Amino acid sequence: xxxxxxxxxxxxxxxxxxxxxxxxFRVDEDCDKNKFYCLxxxxxxxxxxxxxxxxxxxxxxxxxxxxxMKGFRVLSPIGWxxxxxxxxxxxxxxxxxxxxxxxxxIKKMKVQLERWGVGYDWDREVASCEPDYxxxxxxxxxxxxxxxxxxxxxxxxxxxxxxxTVLANEQVVNDLCERCDTKVKQRDLEQWFFKISNFAQRLLxxxxxxxGWPERVKxxxxxxxxxxxxxxxxxxxxxxxxxxxxxxxxxxxIFGVTFMSLAPEHPVIRELIxxxxxxxxxxxxxxxxxxxxxxxxxxxxTEKEGIFTGRYVINPVxxxxxxxxxSNYALMGYGTGAVMAVPAxxxxxxxFAKKYNLPIKIVIRPTGNDTMLNHEEMDEAYVxxxxxxxxxxxxxxxxxxxxxxxxxxxxxxxxxxxxxxFRLRDWLISRxxxxxxxxxxxxxxxxxxxxxxxxxxxxxxxxxxxxxxHGKSPLDDVDEFVNSTCPKCGGxxxxxxxxMDTFVDSSWYYLRYxxxxxxxxxxxxxDANKWLPVDQYIGGIEHAILHLLxxxxxxxxxxxxxxxxxxxxxxxxxxxxxIIKDGAKMSKSKGNVVNPDLITEKYGADxxxxxxxxxxxxxxxxxxxxxxxxxxxxxxxKLWNTITSFxxxxxxxxxxxxxxxxxxxxxxxxxxxxxxxxxKVTEDIEKSWSFNTAIASVMELLNMVxxxxxxxxxxxxxxxxxxxxxxxxxxxxxxxVKVLAPFVPHISEELWEILGHxxxxxxxxxxxxxxxxxxxxxxxxxxxxxxKVRSKLVVPSEITEDDxxxxxxxxxxxxxxxxxxxIVKTIVVPKKLVNLVVR
RNA sequence: GCCGAAGUGGCGGAAUUGGCAGACGCGCUAGCUUCAGGUGCUAGUGUUCGCAAGGAUGUGGGGGUUCGAAUCCCCCCUUCGGCACCA
Numbered sequence: 001x002x003x004x005x006x007x008x009x010x011x012x013x014x015x016x017x018x019x020x021x022x023x024x025f026r027v028d029e030d031c032d033k034n035k036f037y038c039l040x041x042x043x044x045x046x047x048x049x050x051x052x053x054x055x056x057x058x059x060x061x062x063x064x065x066x067x068x069m070k071g072f073r074v075l076s077p078i079g080w081x082x083x084x085x086x087x088x089x090x091x092x093x094x095x096x097x098x099x100x101x102x103x104x105x106i107k108k109m110k111v112q113l114e115r116w117g118v119g120y121d122w123d124r125e126v127a128s129c130e131p132d133y134x135x136x137x138x139x140x141x142x143x144x145x146x147x148x149x150x151x152x153x154x155x156x157x158x159x160x161x162x163x164x165t166v167l168a169n170e171q172v173v174n175d176l177c178e179r180c181d182t183k184v185k186q187r188d189l190e191q192w193f194f195k196i197s198n199f200a201q202r203l204l205x206x207x208x209x210x211x212g213w214p215e216r217v218k219x220x221x222x223x224x225x226x227x228x229x230x231x232x233x234x235x236x237x238x239x240x241x242x243x244x245x246x247x248x249x250x251x252x253x254i255f256g257v258t259f260m261s262l263a264p265e266h267p268v269i270r271e272l273i274x275x276x277x278x279x280x281x282x283x284x285x286x287x288x289x290x291x292x293x294x295x296x297x298x299x300x301x302t303e304k305e306g307i308f309t310g311r312y313v314i315n316p317v318x319x320x321x322x323x324x325x326x327s328n329y330a331l332m333g334y335g336t337g338a339v340m341a342v343p344a345x346x347x348x349x350x351x352f353a354k355k356y357n358l359p360i361k362i363v364i365r366p367t368g369n370d371t372m373l374n375h376e377e378m379d380e381a382y383v384x385x386x387x388x389x390x391x392x393x394x395x396x397x398x399x400x401x402x403x404x405x406x407x408x409x410x411x412x413x414x415x416x417x418x419x420x421x422f423r424l425r426d427w428l429i430s431r432x433x434x435x436x437x438x439x440x441x442x443x444x445x446x447x448x449x450x451x452x453x454x455x456x457x458x459x460x461x462x463x464x465x466x467x468x469x470h471g472k473s474p475l476d477d478v479d480e481f482v483n484s485t486c487p488k489c490g491g492x493x494x495x496x497x498x499x500m501d502t503f504v505d506s507s508w509y510y511l512r513y514x515x516x517x518x519x520x521x522x523x524x525x526x527d528a529n530k531w532l533p534v535d536q537y538i539g540g541i542e543h544a545i546l547h548l549l550x551x552x553x554x555x556x557x558x559x560x561x562x563x564x565x566x567x568x569x570x571x572x573x574x575x576x577x578x579i580i581k582d583g584a585k586m587s588k589s590k591g592n593v594v595n596p597d598l599i600t601e602k603y604g605a606d607x608x609x610x611x612x613x614x615x616x617x618x619x620x621x622x623x624x625x626x627x628x629x630x631x632x633x634x635x636x637x638k639l640w641n642t643i644t645s646f647x648x649x650x651x652x653x654x655x656x657x658x659x660x661x662x663x664x665x666x667x668x669x670x671x672x673x674x675x676x677x678x679x680k681v682t683e684d685i686e687k688s689w690s691f692n693t694a695i696a697s698v699m700e701l702l703n704m705v706x707x708x709x710x711x712x713x714x715x716x717x718x719x720x721x722x723x724x725x726x727x728x729x730x731x732x733x734x735x736x737v738k739v740l741a742p743f744v745p746h747i748s749e750e751l752w753e754i755l756g757h758x759x760x761x762x763x764x765x766x767x768x769x770x771x772x773x774x775x776x777x778x779x780x781x782x783x784x785x786x787x788k789v790r791s792k793l794v795v796p797s798e799i800t801e802d803d804x805x806x807x808x809x810x811x812x813x814x815x816x817x818x819x820x821x822x823i824v825k826t827i828v829v830p831k832k833l834v835n836l837v838v839r
Numbered sequence: 840g841c842c843g844a845a846g847u848g849g850c851g852g853a854a855u856u857g858g859c860a861g862a863c864g865c866g867c868u869a870g871c872u873u874c875a876g877g878u879g880c881u882a883g884u885g886u887u888c889g890c891a892a893g894g895a896u897g898u899g900g901g902g903g904u905u906c907g908a909a910u911c912c913c914c915c916c917u918u919c920g921g922c923a924c925c926a
Contacts (some may be wrong), residue, residue: 216844223841223921228926247925250926298924328924330924331925349926614851616851621919623851625850630865631864692851696864782859784906825906827907832859837907
């Protein structure tokens, strides 16, 4: 017995170099029907990766390698989501320029990825902070601008009065500035938006076509888009020609309107109160509400407040005078910013009416009894369905039936119409930050807002800037950048100094991989149509809404522009769970990160990969246990030792194939398990990505192989049956190594070579199984009495029911238990059990 | 509040057209090996009663359907995630 040591460090280096040299993961533009685009979400270069990140890349690598063995041409690219706030914060904190910092981090992380043995086509690597990349991000902005899908309007930003700077949402913690704990205020700035709301219906409808997406992600997106059906109703402003439209999902309650609420931002307010006795108090109220943070204003717990404007509107269905209020719970961003308030049937309106002593008018009563609700006795709004009352010609109608009829009535009378509202807001892409792609816009005094011509792209991000935070974008201070000339008239003009949200960068990177080196276009349409949509996208659930929705939106824009022939970017989506340590998500700030380099040093990358996959089903969160790693290491050693201990035999004894007629009972059983294992691993990968159970089944097989091979070396190798046994052993080990190859590629390549094959194992086809050999000759059957196991019998698997019954009746234990009892019923489940029901 | 996912040994987890609960692994216990061990090997390991054979009990809780329920139905509890004054 000559055992080589399992030197994982040497082996892993050897095969990483081999794959790089042989170009296992390099693909050119040509691809046939057998293409497979496997994409992992590109990382933000934060500095170092922890084992939690590893899960994403390891899962992706398993899929890529499995598909390669199944004969697919696999595209597996990688890149860097390299713009973003942390790099800028690091610059403020320790003066390192974001570009240097980012570059260093990418270098470090690239080494880490390579150490894991995860395979990518590095020739296609992209980094979103490089001009070659963000030139095309800017080009996308121009395309949207041309289509009227990019526009500018005033919008609130988080403002820290103490730091005198704009804060990103993630810098606001519980309403306080994360740096100085000052309370954050809202401030209005002119900012750029993408008109994603135009696509709301399509983004919602097309979710139905995404069969390969997790239900919960689709549900989250549907909730985010938030479609609601109802009506828009015009209320006439008393003593004027003006109308104030409002949206409602409950047109059936129109007869119960007792006041109307306007959002404090509603543009009509100022002229309504201009010069009236209410002006001062209303303006004060608006100022106060606007000073509140978003959280304060929009959480359910906040007390409803309002103020009367002194004006009235007219309810178009019954001409009642309805007092017009301004209230903090009406939102300008939803519907029309005006709410027809029905306190009897809406809880918010109810609370408001109680507080300000406004009338409550019941227009729906519960179905099934004649008792009328009494508004004086109500302590909450009646929001359920019921029957119309006090509703003129609609009285007596069930309210659900009344809704369409009432809307028809509005339309006939010209006072309102059917309307659909979405919760989805337009995408605010302006960031008052340095480390992002500059928005390619120039402001000219005579020509106005002018897009930078395509030929002038990229608008380069200047290198020399001051990072001290102050009121505006850092780019504002760079005169050479700001001062420009108008592309239209050639006069002096100023550049836009905001940069784009990093979600813009990441909304199209999967297209750039197709043409990463092309400096004439963002991507080649023909090639993109060949490779996309992405066959498998893998990433964290934290991107379930924004990143995926934005990518879908951009894809639809390109589709409409006929740049691509598909309108959904990701055919299949897999969201892996987080790795938890000490009860919390692994993160630098919590100090619970496990450094993958230490694990790799001690046990090797394959052990780390195996443990990461074995820990739990990949979609579920999993607790990392440092001690658990040893189990995976032991398994790989056991596999290594078993194979290397037979190395000399493999060389000497020719592979004469497998001869079933020479099988002993044990050999037949082992052969059977080899086939069961192939079937199990294949199905686990294909059907449910249950890598943990796939690995467990190979562990079982190896346990069996070790028992089988224990005394094989001492046998007489002149005997045909012994040689046949040896070849079954060889087959079992080759199979184990093959089905493990996607999980632990380095050791698999090495053992494949030791088993006498030429590299690479990834050019060997995925094993197939022999269904016929899986059926067992004999099965153990459970014998129950009244559902409790009383005995077990080993019987031929094709036994007749009569033979089985007589065997059961001969069984000693069964007879003991049957004494003095009568069999009422016998249930036989073939190959499983017999249940005797007795009294 | 609404929507969704989940609850199984000391731990991670297996078992779903209803059919032996706890595969596989960690940990633990005992023994062997070792100068030594965060090594390797062997055996055992849900709980409980019993010297044992064997019995009882057991998948968050309570009901139900069934010969038989972790699995199906009803009610409840807990945890996690998303949305949350969206008219």
